[in-house]
Amino acid sequence: EPEVTQTPSHQVTQMGQEVILRCVPISNHLYFYWYRQILGQKVEFLVSFYNNEISEKSEIFDDQFSVERPDGSNFTLKIRSTKLEDSAMYFCASRPPRATQYFGPGTRLTVL
C-alpha cells in the first residue's frame, strides 16, 4: 500500500540554524499538509498546499516557515532560524480530492 514517507526521522539542530524537513507524498495525491505536535500536546495544523501554492496557513506558520514542492515528488518544510520552541514532531500528510489524509511517520525535531 502506498505510504507517505518523511526524512529524516530525527533531526537535531542548534538554535538559529536552518532545517529542511522532507516528505514524499503519495504519488497521485494533490493536497499536501504539514502539522506539528509538541511533546505531550495535540497535533496542530501548520499549512496546506495545493496547485503549487499555499491554500491556508495557521498563526504558527510565520515568516520563519516556508514550504516548497521542488520537483513534483518532494514536499519540504523549511524553518529558517530555529528556536527552542520549534522542538516538536512534524507530520506531513497528503490526500487525493474528497478523501481522507494519509499521514507520514513524522520527523522529530530537537532544537538545542
Place this chain on the structure above:
Amino acid sequence: SQQGEEDPQALSIQEGENATMNCSYKTSINNLQWYRQNSGRGLVHLILIRSNEREKHSGRLRVTLDTSKKSSSLLITASRAADTASYFCATDQIYNQGGKLIFGQGTELSVKP
C-alpha cells in the same frame, strides 16, 4: 474556536473491557475522523464519519456522531493490550477549502493485560 476536545484525557481499563472516548467540537463539520498514535509514533487513521452519518462500524470500533450536540464517541470493544495508545478526534470544518484537520487534545488509553 477550539475544535475537538476529547474526554476523558486518560482512561485505564482491563483487557476485554470496552473503552469509550468522547469528542466535542464547536463549529459545523464536513466529517469527523479518529486517529490513533502509539507513543512517539505516527498517526494511524481509524475511521471517518461524515456529517450526514450517525453511526459507523469498523471491526471492534464503533463511532457515533451527534451533530445536534456537536459530539462524537469512539467505542473500542473487547480491548486488547495492543490497543494501548493515544486516540485523537479530528474535524474537517465546513467551509474549509483547504481540507485541514483540527485535532483534539486526545485520550490516552491504557489497556492492562
